[in-house]
Structure formats: C-alpha cells, structure tokens
Amino acid sequence: MLKDVLKLRREVQNLKQSEVAEFVGVTPQTYMKWENGKNEPKASNIKKLAEILKISESEICQGIIFSSNMNPLDFMKKVALFKNYLDDVTFTSILFDCIQDKDGFLNELERTMKKHHKFGVDDLDKVPDEDKYAALEMTKIENQIDPL
Known part of the structure; x- marks a missing residue:
C-alpha cells in the first residue's frame, strides 16, 4: 500500500x-496523513516524493516497491549475459513485460x-x-566482451 511504501522508503533513506x-x-x-493512509498525495507531489525517496513514480502510484536488494552492477552484468544469449525479440518482450515505467525507460x-x-x-x-x-x-566495439 502507498502508506507502507512511503514509510519504508523514508526510513531506508533515514529521513x-x-x-x-x-x-x-x-x-x-499533510505528509503524516499520507504515511498514515488518511490522505493521498496529489499528482503534482509524486515526482518530488519519488526523487527524495529514491523510487520510481510508478512505485508510489501503485503502492508497491519493485526494486530488489541486488547490487546494480551485478544486475547489469547478469542482464548483459542474458542479452548475449537471447534473441532481440525475446529479450525486448521480457523487458516490456517487466518494466513498469515504460515511458520513463524509453526517455532514459x-x-x-x-x-x-x-x-x-x-x-x-x-x-x-x-x-x-x-x-x-562504436557501440559494437564497446559491447565486445572477453569470451573467458
């Protein structure tokens, strides 16, 4: 729920x-009412909340946290390995199914x-x-990996 996401992320950020x-x-x-579940933030507050709590706007709007505890570098290395062994259509189909903020992803x-x-x-x-x-x-050269 939204109130749980707000409280958890605030505590994780030590705020x-x-x-x-x-x-x-x-x-x-006003914020206390959001965290207690008595009111919800206006749409105009979501971006700032996401920024300070270091989560996506989608996570706030849906009231769930998508992120895992995996180290970002480990995550990227693992995804790169999958990308090397899956065809583009399969890989991008999985991305489409799993990415919650599709517009944000494409904009980035x-x-x-x-x-x-x-x-x-x-x-x-x-x-x-x-x-x-x-x-x-240039991208092909940057993507070359050591086969060992």
Whole structure:
C-alpha cells in the first residue's frame, strides 16, 4: 500500500517526516496523513516524493516497491549475459513485460543515446547514414566482451 511504501522508503533513506514534507513542499501534517493512509498525495507531489525517496513514480502510484536488494552492477552484468544469449525479440518482450515505467525507460534510453551519439531514435530520419553507421560500429566495439 502507498502508506507502507512511503514509510519504508523514508526510513531506508533515514529521513524524518518533516524533511520529506519540506522537500515536497507540503506541511509535515499533510505528509503524516499520507504515511498514515488518511490522505493521498496529489499528482503534482509524486515526482518530488519519488526523487527524495529514491523510487520510481510508478512505485508510489501503485503502492508497491519493485526494486530488489541486488547490487546494480551485478544486475547489469547478469542482464548483459542474458542479452548475449537471447534473441532481440525475446529479450525486448521480457523487458516490456517487466518494466513498469515504460515511458520513463524509453526517455532514459533516448537521453543516453543522445549523450553517446549526439542523436536519438527520434532523430534517426534526419541523421546521415554514415553517422548512423559510425554510431553502430562504436557501440559494437564497446559491447565486445572477453569470451573467458
């Protein structure tokens, strides 16, 4: 439930109710009502709550925590191994089924691609073929892994 997510994440972050309230821009009493389940935050408060509690907006809205205790680097290494041994359609189908914040995921991919290549998927129709090819080749080199 939402109230449980708010309390658990606040305690994990070692924050006081008043600190969360101040960050979000509400009174401590308002935040306390959210954490006690008497009221729920407005949509305009969700982004700030997610930011300070270090969870996704979807986790707040759904009142459940998706994240695991797995170390992020261990998670990325394991996913990379699966990606090497699964075809793209299967891999992306599983991503689609498991990612709760699909828009956020796609926005982050677009932002990261622009950071790495100076263009994103939304720009591909305007990018010269040689630039696309260079980006693909650079990515292939970066993705090469030691077979042992």
